[in-house]
Amino acid sequence: MPLPSQSAQVGPPTVRIVGLSAVTLATHDMARALRFYLALGxxxxxGGERASFSSLEGGNVRLNLTTEGSDRHWSWWGRLIFYxxxxxxxHRQALACGLRPDSDPRDASWEERYFHITDPDGHELSFAVPLHDSTAPGDAS
Structure with missing residues (x-):
């Protein structure tokens, strides 16, 4: 079913999504998951290693971890992409901490340099930076 066009809307403006507050990932082992994410920066x-729920941050991104029982299994769900x-x-930091990225950094046709890594619970992560953007993350311009 097609979405209504903006001009077809009647009444007050539609509420817009303005940002992502947090992503919550499940883990079977909080201590192991925290070691992984803390090693990535x-x-x-x-929270903490003995907590059932922990919250981390990286820039303006909140990453929550929640402990699920070993009887809970999940399959591929997607990939988180962090700039x-x-x-x-x-990538060098991850290797120095004993982590095993799924790929070496490489330039993509969509104008980003990136690498993938999978956390101990099977969640896929990608870390990227725009190739030709003068306002790349972390720039003070």
Whole structure:
């Protein structure tokens, strides 16, 4: 079914989505998940290794982790994509911390440099930076 056009709307303006507050991922092992995300540079907001719920932050992104029982299984659900200031440096940091990225950093046809990594619970992450943008994440311009 086609979406109504803006000109066809009657009454008050439609509420718009203005941002993403947080993403919550499930884990079977909070301590293991926190070690992984802290090694990638996320900062702890609250929770901890023994908590059933923890919240981290990276820039303006909140990443929540919630513990699910070992009887809960999930399959591929998608991929989170985070912009970072230096993809190659983060890749080197991940390797230095003993993490195993799924790929080396590479330039994509969609004008980003990126690499993928999968967390210990199977959640796919991508870290990227625009290739030709003078206002890349972290720039002070």
């Amino acid at each position: 996320f900062a702890m907001r609250y 970072v200031s230096d993809v190659d440096a983060l």
